Amino acid sequence: MNGQKKSVGVISGKGGVGKTSLTASLANLTKDDIEIKSIVLDCDVDAPNLALILPAESSEQVETIDTFTTLKATFIEEKCVHCKQCIDEHFCEFHALNWNDTDQIPEVDYLSCEGCGACKVLCPEHAFNINTVKSGEIIHYGSNIGVPLIYGKTKIGSTTSGKLVSDVKEFASGIDNFNQYNLILIDGPPGIGCPVIATVSGLDFIIAITEPTPSGLHDLIRAIEVVKQFKIPFGIVINKYDLKSPFQDEFKKYIEETGYHVLGRIPYDLAIPTAMSFAKTVVEHAPNSKASLAIKDIYKNLKNVLWNNAKL
Ligand code: SF4
Ligand code: SF4
Structure with missing residues (x-):
């Protein structure tokens, strides 16, 4: 050898x-x-x-x-003005945003979110952020x-x-x-x-x-x-x-x-x-x-x- x-x-x-x-x-x-x-x-x-x-x-x-290495959206509740635009205008192509009727806020479905950043760009109040989260071991x-x-x-x-x-x-x-x-x-x-x-x-x-x-x-x-x-x-x-x-x-x-x-x-x-x-x-x-x-x-x-x- x-x-x-x-x-x-x-x-x-x-x-x-x-x-x-x-x-x-x-x-x-x-x-x-x-x-x-x-x-x-x-x-x-x-x-x-x-x-x-x-x-x-x-x-x-x-x-x-x-x-x-995985990017996911996080929601910043303090910034949200409850306009529901993110849902009504279908910001998310991946159906990762769901409306919480009780609190009148959107919720991010972690498994569906692809971290594309569209919600961050489109929300007029900048109520979304994109963060790196644990992706594996x-x-x-x-x-x-x-x-x-x-x-x-x-x-x-x-x-x-x-x-x-x-x-x-x-x-x-x-x-x-x-x-x-x-x-x-x-x-x-x-x-x-x-x-x-x-x-x-x-x-x-x-x-x-x-x-x-x-x-x-x-x-x-x-x-x-x-x-x-x-x-x-x-x-x-x-x-x-x-x-x-x-x-x-x-x-x-x-x-x-x-x-x-x-x-x-x-x-x-x-x-x-x-x-x-x-x-x-x-x-x-x-x-x-x-x-x-x-x-x-x-x-x-x-x-x-x-x-x-x-x-x-
Ligand atoms: S996250 Fe943005 S678009 Fe969605 S309800 Fe709140 S302010 Fe409106
Ligand atoms: S980052 Fe993209 S995939 Fe994730 S919730 Fe926002 S729009 Fe949907």
């Missing part, structure tokens, strides 16, 4: 295809690999669940940092497998998931001994939106995981479109590749015709949900299962691609 630091994101066009399970297993495999020192990030900030499989070694070591600890885990968690109603993803990545780069780690593994968000773009930006390699179903292929194509925009090399992992599905032929045709690199294929294996039910990675819970052996191959292929310039 040449010690060069590499960052790898695991993404999928849709949720539920094994993204977190694969990330956690790859992280687990690094712990016994003397060539690799890894750190894991969960950038699925709207629904982070890597921590369920990789909990903290000790609750005393958990560090939590609040983030403040960054949590950092040493996990039970000895690999540090950092993840973001958005507060309900927050509108800045993409920013939190960037903050998680930036926080990771500032932790003690960051230069000692030569592999950064990132569990990305599903979809193709702002949090995904913030996740893949600047990475060295992307693993796009999918399954041979119509929705799996549809969402894989969308995810790859995002990755290609950033010109990041990528490999595909086909989960449940042996699924009995009438769609298999069409899926195989797509892979053959595009010539995309397949980093590995994971068979359908009950060892995976069983391991999940014990909140463990499959490579730890059932190391000799078919799925674990396939993930070990993926790990080997990934290392070859990252550090030995294996052809994609």
Whole structure:
């Protein structure tokens, strides 16, 4: 190993295809690999669940940092002259202003408010202000497998998931001994939106995981479109590749015709949900299962691609 630091994101066009399970297993495999020192990030900030499989070694070591990036309107009652213009003239496009008949004042619905500032501009009495509020948290600890885990968690109603993803990545780069780690593994968000773009930006390699179903292929194509925009090399992992599905032929045709690199294929294996039910990675819970052996191959292929310039 040449010690060069590499960052790898695991993404999928849709949720539920094994993204977190694969990330956690790859992280687990690094712990016994003397060539690799890894750190894991969960950038699925709207629904982070890597921590369920990789909990903290000790609750005393958990560090939590609040983030403040979301803008919300606040109402300044002293300035209000109860004209009701804000309601009658529909200042708020997002239906976040409701009239309180008893007090004859508007109320801001925190969850609906997008912090656009229209109410602040339009109220003749300047009875609204726009403030930064707590938008989420960054949590950092040493996990039970000895690999540090950092993840973001958005507060309900927050509108800045993409920013939190960037903050998680930036926080990771500032932790003690960051230069000692030569592999950064990132569990990305599903979809193709702002949090995904913030996740893949600047990475060295992307693993796009999918399954041979119509929705799996549809969402894989969308995810790859995002990755290609950033010109990041990528490999595909086909989960449940042996699924009995009438769609298999069409899926195989797509892979053959595009010539995309397949980093590995994971068979359908009950060892995976069983391991999940014990909140463990499959490579730890059932190391000799078919799925674990396939993930070990993926790990080997990934290392070859990252550090030995294996052809994609
Ligand atoms: S907030 Fe402004 S627009 Fe709304 S009732 Fe009060 S003064 Fe009128
Ligand atoms: S800031 Fe925008 S979204 Fe929020 S209450 Fe005012 S107008 Fe509505």
